[in-house]
Amino acid sequence: MLLGATGSIGENTLRVIAAHPDKLELVGVAARSNWEKLAGIARDFGVRHVGLYDENAYLAARNSGAFASGTMLVGGLSGLIELAQLPEADIVLVAVVGTTGLEPALAAISAGKCLALASKEILVLAGKFVMQAARERGVRLLPVDSEHNAVFQCLEGHPAAGIARIVLTASGGAFRDWPAEKLSSVTPADAVKHPNWAMGPKITVDSSTLANKGLELIEAQWLFGLRPEQCTAVLHPQSIVHCLVEFTDGAMLAQLCPPSMTFPIQHALLHPSRPPGVETPLDLTRLFSLEFRPVDEHRYPLLRLAKATMEAGGVAPAIYNAANEIAVAAFLEGQVPYLAIPHIVEHTLASIRNFEPAELAGVLATDARARQVARAFLSRC
Numbered sequence: 001m002l003l004g005a006t007g008s009i010g011e012n013t014l015r016v017i018a019a020h021p022d023k024l025e026l027v028g029v030a031a032r033s034n035w036e037k038l039a040g041i042a043r044d045f046g047v048r049h050v051g052l053y054d055e056n057a058y059l060a061a062r063n064s065g066a067f068a069s070g071t072m073l074v075g076g077l078s079g080l081i082e083l084a085q086l087p088e089a090d091i092v093l094v095a096v097v098g099t100t101g102l103e104p105a106l107a108a109i110s111a112g113k114c115l116a117l118a119s120k121e122i123l124v125l126a127g128k129f130v131m132q133a134a135r136e137r138g139v140r141l142l143p144v145d146s147e148h149n150a151v152f153q154c155l156e157g158h159p160a161a162g163i164a165r166i167v168l169t170a171s172g173g174a175f176r177d178w179p180a181e182k183l184s185s186v187t188p189a190d191a192v193k194h195p196n197w198a199m200g201p202k203i204t205v206d207s208s209t210l211a212n213k214g215l216e217l218i219e220a221q222w223l224f225g226l227r228p229e230q231c232t233a234v235l236h237p238q239s240i241v242h243c244l245v246e247f248t249d250g251a252m253l254a255q256l257c258p259p260s261m262t263f264p265i266q267h268a269l270l271h272p273s274r275p276p277g278v279e280t281p282l283d284l285t286r287l288f289s290l291e292f293r294p295v296d297e298h299r300y301p302l303l304r305l306a307k308a309t310m311e312a313g314g315v316a317p318a319i320y321n322a323a324n325e326i327a328v329a330a331f332l333e334g335q336v337p338y339l340a341i342p343h344i345v346e347h348t349l350a351s352i353r354n355f356e357p358a359e360l361a362g363v364l365a366t367d368a369r370a371r372q373v374a375r376a377f378l379s380r381c
Helices: 008-019 035-045 055-062 076-084 102-110 121-137 146-155 180-185 201-209 211-224 262-270 301-312 316-332 340-351 360-378
Strands: 029-031 049-052 072-075 091-094 114-117 141-143 163-170 231-235 241-247 252-256
Touching: 008 035, 008 262, 029 035, 029 076, 035 049, 035 055, 049 055, 049 076, 055 072, 055 076, 072 076, 076 102, 091 102, 091 262, 102 114, 102 121, 114 121, 114 262, 121 141, 121 211, 121 316, 121 360, 141 146, 141 211, 141 262, 146 163, 146 211, 146 241, 146 252, 146 262, 163 211, 201 211, 201 316, 201 340, 211 231, 211 301, 211 316, 301 316, 301 340, 316 340, 316 360, 340 360
Parallel strands: 029 049, 049 072, 091 114, 114 141, 163 231
Antiparallel strands: 163 241, 241 252
């Protein structure tokens, strides 16, 4: 089951599935609103279970005649939840943008499905509850994000007590080498041009601010049961090394592969087997360098703020994520300048009381409140 089939993660997942028809079968797909593209995917892969989150898109698709006879077409959040529990599905890959995938992910866990996570916001918003549900149900959580999948590979076979820290690598995004004074002139067109990866607009902007790395550090804490101080990041412009794991004896392991999401997706979907991949592997006979730099948290304040929310715990990460989503959307729509994004997030964090949630409803209410506060602040930026 693939939730988020029309985005960049979805596209790469389809490439992996097409390369291994003897091992993988696509039984269901869902997207937010691009029903024309989704209809093509359903046709190409013979999928009979299809969902559209956007109600208007669902109605348009239902009336279009674009889907084959016998296709079960469902709409809205309830439709995604229904697909996540489909009896035919063994693995549910959640690749929807933002926190929309939270309830479908919990539904998949409740149904005993193996969960492959590409939407880092799910654990940022509700890591406490998602991990608890997975433990209680005995469900495997397989990380699809390239950095977390890399950590997962490096940690296999090593006891948790032997881990000193993990180091996630960050490309630095589109403006890594820009002078700081030039950042005030960044446009949305500039921000969606990533130097290494082909990704959607929101995550590409997050890569340039390092909010994406901040979210990944928070997610890593939940996935691997780490303390905040064990989760760090460095700049690595080549995006060849995806993580480093330092052990208590001082030794380090690293995971390397080209900057293509097909590598972590295939590893997650076919774990523990390792058949030939979709992309050409690294050629070590070619001359290339691997460079690492410390992160300047004055230039990347969103990474500093993410670390602060990790230390604070409670609902602080959820506030951070919600405010960042609102800020990035406003920037992409031309409502606020690029440098306003961290100010919006910092203002929202300072405006809402942090607490330790006893139930998921408290987190969801805080998420909604954070979005209100962030939207109200836009006009002051």
